[in-house]
Amino acid sequence: MLLINQLVGMATIQDLGRYGYGHLGVAQCGAIDRQALLLANKLLNNLDDCAAIEFTASLTVTFNQDCWFTITGAPFIANIAQRNIWHGWRNRARKGETLTIMGPKQGRFGYLAVEAGFRVDSVMASASTDINSGFGGLNGRLLQAGDQIGINPSNTNISKPVGAVIRQNNRKLRALPGPELQHFTPQSRQAFWQQHWQVSDQSNRMGYRLSGETLQTHNLIEMRSHGVMPGVVQIPPTGEPIVLMADAQATGGYPRIATVIEADLWKLAQCQPSDHVQFEHVSPAQADEANQEWQRYFYRLQRAMNHHG
Amino acid sequence: MGNPIIYRLGERALVLDPTPSTPISMALQRKLCWIADLCRDRQEIISAVPGMNNLTLTLSAMSHIPSWQQQLQQLWDEAESAQLSSRHHVIEVKYGGRYGGDLDAVARHHQITTDEVIAYHTAPSYQVCFIGFMPGFAYLTGLDSRIATPRLASPRQNVPAGSVGIGGEQTGIYPAMSPGGWQLIGHCDIELFSPNHNPPSLLQPGDSLSFTALKPVSRGTHAAN
Numbered sequence: 001m002l003l004i005n006q007l008v009g010m011a012t013i014q015d016l017g018r019y020g021y022g023h024l025g026v027a028q029c030g031a032i033d034r035q036a037l038l039l040a041n042k043l044l045n046n047l048d049d050c051a052a053i054e055f056t057a058s059l060t061v062t063f064n065q066d067c068w069f070t071i072t073g074a075p076f077i078a079n080i081a082q083r084n085i086w087h088g089w090r091n092r093a094r095k096g097e098t099l100t101i102m103g104p105k106q107g108r109f110g111y112l113a114v115e116a117g118f119r120v121d122s123v124m125a126s127a128s129t130d131i132n133s134g135f136g137g138l139n140g141r142l143l144q145a146g147d148q149i150g151i152n153p154s155n156t157n158i159s160k161p162v163g164a165v166i167r168q169n170n171r172k173l174r175a176l177p178g179p180e181l182q183h184f185t186p187q188s189r190q191a192f193w194q195q196h197w198q199v200s201d202q203s204n205r206m207g208y209r210l211s212g213e214t215l216q217t218h219n220l221i222e223m224r225s226h227g228v229m230p231g232v233v234q235i236p237p238t239g240e241p242i243v244l245m246a247d248a249q250a251t252g253g254y255p256r257i258a259t260v261i262e263a264d265l266w267k268l269a270q271c272q273p274s275d276h277v278q279f280e281h282v283s284p285a286q287a288d289e290a291n292q293e294w295q296r297y298f299y300r301l302q303r304a305m306n307h308h309g
Numbered sequence: 310m311g312n313p314i315i316y317r318l319g320e321r322a323l324v325l326d327p328t329p330s331t332p333i334s335m336a337l338q339r340k341l342c343w344i345a346d347l348c349r350d351r352q353e354i355i356s357a358v359p360g361m362n363n364l365t366l367t368l369s370a371m372s373h374i375p376s377w378q379q380q381l382q383q384l385w386d387e388a389e390s391a392q393l394s395s396r397h398h399v400i401e402v403k404y405g406g407r408y409g410g411d412l413d414a415v416a417r418h419h420q421i422t423t424d425e426v427i428a429y430h431t432a433p434s435y436q437v438c439f440i441g442f443m444p445g446f447a448y449l450t451g452l453d454s455r456i457a458t459p460r461l462a463s464p465r466q467n468v469p470a471g472s473v474g475i476g477g478e479q480t481g482i483y484p485a486m487s488p489g490g491w492q493l494i495g496h497c498d499i500e501l502f503s504p505n506h507n508p509p510s511l512l513q514p515g516d517s518l519s520f521t522a523l524k525p526v527s528r529g530t531h532a533a534n
Contacts, residue, residue: 022358022367023345024502024510025440123504133444133485135504179316179324224333225441225448226326227358227365231319251360251441259319287320288371 001064002114004147005098009057013118013137013149014246016049018126022227022250029128029136032205032246033109033266035294036073039164040113042298043070043090043305045157050117051127053143055110059101063093067151068115068158074107074270075166089163107169107270115158119150132206132247164301169267171275173243173260174282174290178233180221180255188215188239192257193281197241201273205247207234208268210277214239221255228252231260233279243268263290313385315378321371325381326363333362335450338438339395340388342515347384353377359439359514361448397434398511398518400482402473402495404430409495415458415475426494427522429453430480437516445484445502445510449518452480464490471496473520484510495520 004011016037017030031037031054041050053059054073063069070090071078078085080099085091087110093099104110120127120137129137138147181189197210215235228234232244234254243260244252245268258279260268268277282290313327325344327337341364345357348366354377355367368377404427405412416423435451442448452475460476465488468474472483474491483489484501497520501511512518 019355020349021444021509022356023349023440023514024508025442025444025446026509124509133504176319179318224329224361224363225439226324226360226363227322227356227367229319229322229365229367249441249443250358251439256318262320284317284320284371284374291320291371 001151002067002118002149003062003064004059004143004145004149005062006058006060007055007143007145008059009055011053011055011059011143012129012131013051013120013127013143014054014129015051015127017246018124018128018130018136021124025250026124027130027132027247027249028230029126029130030246031109031111032269033073033111034262035167035266036109036111037113038298039088039301040070040072040111041117042301043072043088043162043164044068044113044115045305046113046115046117050113051120051137052111052113052118053149055101055112056108058103059112060098061112062098063095065095065151067093068156069093069099070113071101071110072113072164073110074104076101076103076110077105078102086163088166089161090158091161106272108272109269114151115156116152116154119152130247162305165297167297169270171267171271171277172264172280173268173277174264174280174286175233175258175260176282176284176287178256178258180217180223180235181257183217183219183221183255184235184257185216185218188217191215192241193279196276196278199268199271199273199275199277200240203271203273205245207242207244207248208271210241210243212240215241215257217255223253223255225251225253228256231262231265232256233258233260245269261287261290263287263294312382315381317374318365321368321374323366323368323374323377323381324363325366325385327385328362333450335436337362338436338450339393339515340385342395343388343391343393344381344384345514360441361438395436396513396516398516400497400499400518400520401523402431402497402520403523404495409473409493411461411474411492412494415456415492415494418458419456421455426456429456430475430494431520431522434517434519435480437512437514437518439514440510440512443485443487444504445512447481447512449479449481452478454478458492460490461492464488468493469496471498471501473497
């Protein structure tokens, strides 16, 4: 078991998300930086979908049992019993030790995962917290000081720390053209792909708003509500993009100018307000290649872990 | 019915958008819901979300896109001759008074009695077109245009769960407490969405429903004056 002593900012339990309920109006949720959660779980030999704590600022927790853990995502500073903890590494906590996490130095979301995962009831086949609808995770709410979270039992076969190569965020969001791209004026299309968009402070787990030169369509287009998913870039009447993120509603009604590829959505997730991002027009084949690059990254990690035990 | 428009959205979603520029069709919506139900049983399909006269499928991998472009076309052709059945729900509503604070205002707006508002609201069979906005929130079509009423000028912060409202040309039920700008005309006691039920939502896309007045309120009052 793990006890949360102190917590600043927003922390929730998240796994890879809740799938197959979009037709009932249920959001996908799940880790906003999926690759960071995958990395955390792979470092611990966990199933990819194990639930972890997603956090945004300082966090202090006490382990009530011996336990291997990792911290991934944005580079937070951490220590446990006077030992510095590197993010992207797996480490061992002894029963009674307190882990202090501070930051982040840059980026936005960190992940604390434990071997075998946190023990959280599954709701509609997922442990993810849906904070807008109030279910999943720990009673459907944000974590708070005093919360105790169970840890699944494990027969550990981990013997030593291992670290991963840390990816770099170049803030270039590769994106596929959206169904309504051609409805925008040539000038707006050019602006969409070329300008440096500033991440607005009105950005959260539902969507990131970007500010810059506003975009216009040739004519007013009447849109009917349609299914949407994380990564879809909508242009509301204000003309400034909203990139849908993990907690986005299942349906939307704004023109879809583009979709950020799954391999790159984490880059936006890890932007702080006032950071700048750019979209880069790619083909489905390039998106596929980008996914394979992630697969190779995790494959190399697995090989290194097999080698080091 | 010819070739529908099927296009790709992002890496691994397909959108079936058969008639983007023709008026909204309930027959088409039933067809799309029928296709969506079949798709949901298929392993390569992660989600099948009906919108308003369109359907978005998310596939488990990008590599399934070409084959599903064809399969969607086939399902579309099969739906033409399929027997489309739908579940019908009868929802009991307490209209007016403390259950529906805007009933009088709606009656006044149309210069009719509250009983007439209730009569017009309980007469039709509505169709659940799709569910969105929040879990279990059904977009219903079939509202009698005689009681279509503009939304409130400023939305309420907390609309209680179970509230039955009218917003423009639409009517619906709030499954959970939420902010909302619809005119509230009544309340029903049923649980529309429960994350631990299977299925979690009482209403499914493609279902139909009608409202019945549980206890009529003040009769014959002409709210227009």
